[in-house]
């Protein structure tokens with residue numbers, strides 16, 4: 001069965017133990033709806049590793065990110081901003097996808 005969303009392999013363990021409960025994506029991955037159950041795979045190999053349930057999808061800009069978002073990503077705010085800027089260069093409009101592990 002196909003996965004619905006992927007994460008870089010390095011985030012897999014944090015997701016599986018509940019330390020990472022949000023992801024910040026661009027508009028191309030903003031179509032998920034509250035209550036959707038998504039199969040999650042690794043970006044590198046598309047290997048399935050868990051199922052998540054969408055709690056909310058909220059628009060945000062890079063400047064609006066706070067320490068609370070960083071905590072929900074299990075990283076510092078400066079690391080979070082760098083990760084996002086590396087993945088999405090020249091983009092400023094994002095969506096915070098809050099999820100729970102099923």
Ligand SMILES: CC(=O)Nc1ccn([C@H]2C[C@H](O)[C@@H](CO)O2)c(=O)n1
Pocket residue numbers: 006007008011022023024025043073083084087
């Ligand atoms: C294809 C793609 O964009 N994949 C992504 C995007 C983001 N993430 C992680 C990185 C950070 O922890 C947050 C914020 O973007 O989400 C990812 O694992 N894979």
